[in-house]
Amino acid sequence: MEVAVRVDDVSFQYANEQTYALQNISFQVYKGEWVTIVGHNGSGKSTLAKLLIGLLPPTSGTIHVCGIPLNEETIWDVREQLGIVFQNPDNQFVGTTVQDDVAFGLENRGIQKEEMKKRINEALKKVKMEDFIHHEPHRLSGGQKQRVAIASAIALQPNVIILDEATSMLDPSGKKEVLHVMQSLRREHDMTVISITHDLNEVAKADRVIVMNKGKIVLEGTPAHIFSYGEKLEEMGLDLPFSLQLSRRLKNNGIPMTADHLTMEGLVSELWTLYSAMSNIVTK
Amino acid sequence: MDIVFRDVEHRYQINTPFEKRALYDIHVDIRSGSYVAVIGHTGSGKSTLLQHFNGLLQPTKGTVHLGDYTIVAGKKEKHLKPLRKKVGIVFQFPEHQLFEETVEKDICFGPMNFGMSEQEAKARVGEWLALVGLPEEVRHKSPFALSGGQMRRVAIAGVLAMEPEVLVLDEPTAGLDPRGRKEMMDMFANLQRQKKMTIVLVTHSMEEAARYADDIIIMHRGTIVRRGTPEQIFRNVDDLIHLGLDVPETVLFQRAIEQKFGIQFPEPCLTIEDVERSLQTLFTRVKRI
Numbered sequence: 001m002e003v004a005v006r007v008d009d010v011s012f013q014y015a016n017e018q019t020y021a022l023q024n025i026s027f028q029v030y031k032g033e034w035v036t037i038v039g040h041n042g043s044g045k046s047t048l049a050k051l052l053i054g055l056l057p058p059t060s061g062t063i064h065v066c067g068i069p070l071n072e073e074t075i076w077d078v079r080e081q082l083g084i085v086f087q088n089p090d091n092q093f094v095g096t097t098v099q100d101d102v103a104f105g106l107e108n109r110g111i112q113k114e115e116m117k118k119r120i121n122e123a124l125k126k127v128k129m130e131d132f133i134h135h136e137p138h139r140l141s142g143g144q145k146q147r148v149a150i151a152s153a154i155a156l157q158p159n160v161i162i163l164d165e166a167t168s169m170l171d172p173s174g175k176k177e178v179l180h181v182m183q184s185l186r187r188e189h190d191m192t193v194i195s196i197t198h199d200l201n202e203v204a205k206a207d208r209v210i211v212m213n214k215g216k217i218v219l220e221g222t223p224a225h226i227f228s229y230g231e232k233l234e235e236m237g238l239d240l241p242f243s244l245q246l247s248r249r250l251k252n253n254g255i256p257m258t259a260d261h262l263t264m265e266g267l268v269s270e271l272w273t274l275y276s277a278m279s280n281i282v283t284k
Numbered sequence: 285m286d287i288v289f290r291d292v293e294h295r296y297q298i299n300t301p302f303e304k305r306a307l308y309d310i311h312v313d314i315r316s317g318s319y320v321a322v323i324g325h326t327g328s329g330k331s332t333l334l335q336h337f338n339g340l341l342q343p344t345k346g347t348v349h350l351g352d353y354t355i356v357a358g359k360k361e362k363h364l365k366p367l368r369k370k371v372g373i374v375f376q377f378p379e380h381q382l383f384e385e386t387v388e389k390d391i392c393f394g395p396m397n398f399g400m401s402e403q404e405a406k407a408r409v410g411e412w413l414a415l416v417g418l419p420e421e422v423r424h425k426s427p428f429a430l431s432g433g434q435m436r437r438v439a440i441a442g443v444l445a446m447e448p449e450v451l452v453l454d455e456p457t458a459g460l461d462p463r464g465r466k467e468m469m470d471m472f473a474n475l476q477r478q479k480k481m482t483i484v485l486v487t488h489s490m491e492e493a494a495r496y497a498d499d500i501i502i503m504h505r506g507t508i509v510r511r512g513t514p515e516q517i518f519r520n521v522d523d524l525i526h527l528g529l530d531v532p533e534t535v536l537f538q539r540a541i542e543q544k545f546g547i548q549f550p551e552p553c554l555t556i557e558d559v560e561r562s563l564q565t566l567f568t569r570v571k572r573i
Contacts (some may be wrong), residue, residue, distance in 0.1 A: 039461075040464070041431055041459075042431040088377055142331065146326075169326075237461050242533040249560050250560065255564075272544050275545065279570050
């Protein structure tokens with residue numbers, strides 16, 4: 001499989017800080033893969049995102065994006081491969097209208113006017129903001145701003161998109177829509193997605209999950225594998241899916257559950273099996 | 285301080301080509317000391333609504349009563365400073381509004397602005413830090429050297445320092461990790477209980493609304509479409525789905541169980557503890573038969 005992002009033994013220390021924000025981080029993300037990075041606030045996730053786009057240089061170690069080694073000379077080539085959406089959209093607006101804002105990145109890349117128009121319209125339609133094309137970004141609501149920021153990133157059709165808690169200001173259905181857009185872009189353009197999030201639904205949809213704690217990678221695997229660590233995740237300040245939490249509580253209450261369920265369907269069906277078995281014994 | 289909105293409307297950029305009606309037909313009654321959650325889609329008017337709670341925005345039609353204050357559309361209200369002390373608004377990402385060199389100075393800025401002496405303000409910083417669960421050690425640090433979650437607490441301490449009677453919170457837990465989110469929500473619940481504060485919480489999280497609020501207001505396209513206790517609101521699952529809103533996982537799970545088992549729980553399950561208890565009862569009953 002083709003590697004989209006390769007991180008080799010990267011460490012990072014902020015100036016005037018005693019400890020490392022990132023310590024010996026190594027991982028690969030394959031082309032077309034959806035990788036989610038989770039960890040509590042201060043675990044180093046956002047620092048990692050800043051390193052990946054060259055906003056901060058690693059103290060040691062190397063980063064490759066689409067085969068290009070990331071350094072001072074290649075930073076603009078690397079950024080052509082990348083799109084990033086941050087948590088707070090207020091910090092990333094440049095245009096006076098929604099249209100200008102989405103156009104900014106495209107203009108920087110010298111995209112032809114006709115093509116540019118087409119891409120702006122498509123991107124805004126995908127995030128359901130096409131009716132706001134001439135509005136001022138600063139007068140939009142928090143969630144609408146975030147959609148525009150996402151449109152600006154996807155209009156560039158990057159090979160790799162990094163979402164740094166990009167859906168945190170959206171309502172639940174907005175979150176679902178954005179994830180859906182990302183999924184379809186991934187299919188159509190073989191786009192790679194690196195998503196930094198606290199949202200369990202987003203975690204559950206990933207191909208692979210990387211868990212960070214205190215600047216290190218502590219767990220890596222499929223969502224089911226990661227959630228099987230249960231209490232260890234809770235100790236790190238992370239949440240468990242509802243079905244898993246409930247399975248454990250019921251077991252502690254003496255209901256003889258055989259598994260920790262990741263889905264509601266699984267949990268309901270085991271409860272039904274247990275319940276019918278019990279009522280059968282009683283009626284006999 | 286009771287809050288009453290009567291027939292409130294708000295239009296942005298009135299008499300320009302950009303005129304936009306953001307709120308209409310708003311009738312609200314919030315009892316002093318209650319905890320109200322406002323939910324709705326992005327762009328449904330939640331943030332516009334909450335800016336009317338201390339006169340940051342004034343209605344373009346209708347009347348807003350805030351305790352002894354009455355703000356009437358069309359009459360420019362000028363003496364709003366005392367009102368702004370009584371109603372503290374914590375905006376989205378309040379940590380972006382920190383600006384002082386030290387946490388202490390930042391927290392004292394508000395109360396000193398409202399006439400408290402520097403000496404008194406400084407003497408009380410410890411109390412305000414404790415309210416938001418921050419250690420005394422951060423007092424002389426730069427707020428910018430703290431983590432995101434801690435910075436948000438400093439910003440909230442700055443609002444609490446003005447000792448508001450009403451605390452309006454616009455998605456206060458966005459971007460916090462699960463532990464941070466729970467700690468912050470427990471903190472607001474405590475403020476309501478101990479300081480008898482009125483809490484108005486704007487949130488996307490149905491779980492938070494279900495667990496903490498006495499009353500829920502649902503906004504849709506600029507107006508209030510539902511109003512009730514969490515039990516009333518979440519009893520009507522299909523209605524919520526119809527409005528394009530999410531349903532708490534506890535309620536979804538309850539529904540799945542009810543359908544599979546062919547039974548009906550007497551009350552909607554609003555917390556995981558409710559679900560646990562209901563299932564416990566169900567399984568104990570079958571054992572007893």
